[in-house]
Amino acid sequence: MNRILVIAEHAGGRLNPSTAKCVTCARAIPQAEVTVLVLAADGAPVAAQAATLAGVARVVHTDNPANAQPLAAVLAPQIAALAGPYSHVLGPSTTFGRDLMPRVAALLGTSQISDIMAVDGDRRFKRPVYAGNAIVTVEVTSDKIVGTVRVASFEAAPAGGNAAVESAAPAAGIPTHTRFVSVSAGKSDRPDLQTASKVVSGGRALGSAENFEILYRLADRLGAAVGASRAAVDAGYAPNELQVGQTGKIISPELYLAFGISGAIQHLTGIKDARTIVAVNKDSEAPIFEVADIGLVADLFQVVPELERLLGAG
Amino acid sequence: MKKILVGVKRVVDYNVRVRVKPDGTGVALDGVKMSVNPFDEIALEEALRIRERGQANEVVVASIGPADSQQQLRTALAMGADRALHVQTDSTIEPLGVARAFLKLVERENPFLVIFGKQAIDDDNGQTGQLLASLWDRPQVTFASRLELGEATARVTREVDAGLETLDVDLPAVITADLRLNEPRYVKLPDIMKAKKKPLETLSLADLGADTREHLRIVRVGPPSQRTKGVMVKTTEELVEALKKKGLF
Numbered sequence: 001m002n003r004i005l006v007i008a009e010h011a012g013g014r015l016n017p018s019t020a021k022c023v024t025c026a027r028a029i030p031q032a033e034v035t036v037l038v039l040a041a042d043g044a045p046v047a048a049q050a051a052t053l054a055g056v057a058r059v060v061h062t063d064n065p066a067n068a069q070p071l072a073a074v075l076a077p078q079i080a081a082l083a084g085p086y087s088h089v090l091g092p093s094t095t096f097g098r099d100l101m102p103r104v105a106a107l108l109g110t111s112q113i114s115d116i117m118a119v120d121g122d123r124r125f126k127r128p129v130y131a132g133n134a135i136v137t138v139e140v141t142s143d144k145i146v147g148t149v150r151v152a153s154f155e156a157a158p159a160g161g162n163a164a165v166e167s168a169a170p171a172a173g174i175p176t177h178t179r180f181v182s183v184s185a186g187k188s189d190r191p192d193l194q195t196a197s198k199v200v201s202g203g204r205a206l207g208s209a210e211n212f213e214i215l216y217r218l219a220d221r222l223g224a225a226v227g228a229s230r231a232a233v234d235a236g237y238a239p240n241e242l243q244v245g246q247t248g249k250i251i252s253p254e255l256y257l258a259f260g261i262s263g264a265i266q267h268l269t270g271i272k273d274a275r276t277i278v279a280v281n282k283d284s285e286a287p288i289f290e291v292a293d294i295g296l297v298a299d300l301f302q303v304v305p306e307l308e309r310l311l312g313a314g
Numbered sequence: 315m316k317k318i319l320v321g322v323k324r325v326v327d328y329n330v331r332v333r334v335k336p337d338g339t340g341v342a343l344d345g346v347k348m349s350v351n352p353f354d355e356i357a358l359e360e361a362l363r364i365r366e367r368g369q370a371n372e373v374v375v376a377s378i379g380p381a382d383s384q385q386q387l388r389t390a391l392a393m394g395a396d397r398a399l400h401v402q403t404d405s406t407i408e409p410l411g412v413a414r415a416f417l418k419l420v421e422r423e424n425p426f427l428v429i430f431g432k433q434a435i436d437d438d439n440g441q442t443g444q445l446l447a448s449l450w451d452r453p454q455v456t457f458a459s460r461l462e463l464g465e466a467t468a469r470v471t472r473e474v475d476a477g478l479e480t481l482d483v484d485l486p487a488v489i490t491a492d493l494r495l496n497e498p499r500y501v502k503l504p505d506i507m508k509a510k511k512k513p514l515e516t517l518s519l520a521d522l523g524a525d526t527r528e529h530l531r532i533v534r535v536g537p538p539s540q541r542t543k544g545v546m547v548k549t550t551e552e553l554v555e556a557l558k559k560k561g562l563f
């Protein structure tokens with residue numbers, strides 16, 4: 001049997017959807033028995049949510065005031081102290097997991113396997129390299145396997161579980177050298193970019209933050225999240241958390257609408273798993289058209305208002 | 315002496331579209347342009363600015379890799395680093411081995427700050443900084459977009475999925491640089507000449523005594539699945555029709 005420990009991501013008492021995707025990855029490992037670990041100031045509410053995920057055998061929560069914020073240096077020693085009975089320790093390949101899991105791996109004496117996109121066996125996984133231009137199959141030879149799960153590659157585990165919940169108090173020294181100051185989350189009622197089924201995304205062509213507003217309006221009409229290319233973020237047209245790509249968010253919506261985005265490889269890495277890609281670009285040679293399911297060579301400043309109008313009429 | 319240690323990796327230039335070798339052993343690297351990992355340039359730029367503000371005296375760059383890595387170290391010296399350390403090896407060292415080698419360099423150099431790029435754009439592992447911080451038992455701030463140094467602490471803002479997070483950490487600490495930390499300077503020709511005279515020390519992994527045992531074995535390298543080219547429409551109306559047909563509008 002493979003005992004898999006999945007580290008839950010959560011904020012404000014809510015389980016992040018990335019956890020349900022990690023559970024699906026964990027269940028793809030042969031003979032998996034999945035435990036979810038919640039580290040929090042008060043973990044019971046999040047643990048209760050994790051317990052409803054199908055395929056989870058057990059949820060453990062570790063409550064400590066120091067766990068109020070997900071500081072890698074604080075969480076890692078507690079995870080390592082609890083890792084003893086497990087063969088695999090997995091976290092999501094979100095900024096939470098990418099920060100935390102290597103810190104755990106070092107404590108367990110191994111390298112992390114980053115961005116697992118497929119499970120090929122107990123110790124064999126596929127992962128992307130070179131911005132997704134090559135896929136490597138990696139065999140992990142260490143005792144313990146520590147990895148991050150590329151959330152765009154896995155469906156969320158459905159509800160329907162009823163796992164046992166227990167608490168644990170690991171004996172681990174908790175450092176005080178790292179202190180949380182603040183987090184400025186772009187408050188928004190829009191769907192979350194990483195889990196939205198539709199995404200409206202804009203590039204450098206938008207030209208200003210004011211112009212970017214037309215994409216927000218369209219997104220709201222569609223119930224979509226908003227994304228951006230790095231060029232748009234660097235130019236200050238959109239906040240950093242909207243960046244899609246190799247070094248931003250990797251997403252897999254049903255529909256991705258790209259306006260004025262050229263389609264650099266670093267951007268395409270982030271949208272490869274989208275079901276349908278629509279590209280609107282003035283330049284018929286733009287590389288985005290090579291991956292688009294539907295392409296339209298046109299001025300976005302004409303197309304976006306027309307879309308709004310047609311949707312309004314529709 | 316207040317030192318900053320910066321990691322520099324030789325990688326395939328970001329403009330190159332790499333191809334997988336047909337035999338599945340790796341990607342074709344012959345004659346391909348190599349560069350300093352772009353995130354490491356950002357890391358180095360930050361270190362140089364700290365020194366230029368008088369908050370550090372020396373910037374040391376280090377690379378673990380084949381003999382050719384010296385080209386990237388020379389570029390780093392031309393950007394303004396004071397000194398370079400080259401840990402020469404022809405084997406591919408996995409992240410934990412690299413972090414262990416850096417820990418030995420840290421013990422030798424005693425930096426108050428270590429700055430890495432947040433990921434290398436070749437194997438996209440994104441873990442060396444965190445591994446080092448963990449082994450060294452010091453703070454880490456990953457994905458940094460703003461760094462303010464105090465006497466014994468640093469206030470660092472990081473790019474997280476939710477937005478921006480700010481942390482205070484005690485020094486020494488490990489920082490990993492995100493894209494928006496700064497914009498690296500261009501290297502000028504006279505600096506390239508000057509860089510040739512700057513000290514570059516070559517070490518072996520054996521000199522350092524770092525354990526670089528392997529835990530991740532590459533079984534196969536394959537191409538990604540390709541998306542098929544779709545259809546072109548001529549008007550917004552046609553676009554809406556096509557999306558309605560797919561049930562997406």
Ligand SMILES: Cc1cc2nc3c(=O)[nH]c(=O)nc-3n(C[C@H](O)[C@H](O)[C@H](O)COP(=O)(O)OP(=O)(O)OC[C@H]3O[C@@H](n4cnc5c(N)ncnc54)[C@H](O)[C@@H]3O)c2cc1C
Nearest residue numbers: 203204205229230231245246247248260262267282283300
């Ligand atoms: C290390 C590294 C990491 C990177 N990571 C990322 C990443 O994560 N995500 C990312 O996106 N990029 C990333 N990049 C940057 C990437 O290489 C490109 O520079 C960037 O994606 C370009 O953004 P863009 O398509 O908006 O801009 P451009 O390439 O400038 O494209 C603008 C497009 O808009 C079109 N256009 C102009 N006006 C109009 C109009 N009125 N109507 C319609 N179309 C119009 C143009 O034809 C053009 O195709 C990274 C680069 C590096 C070096």
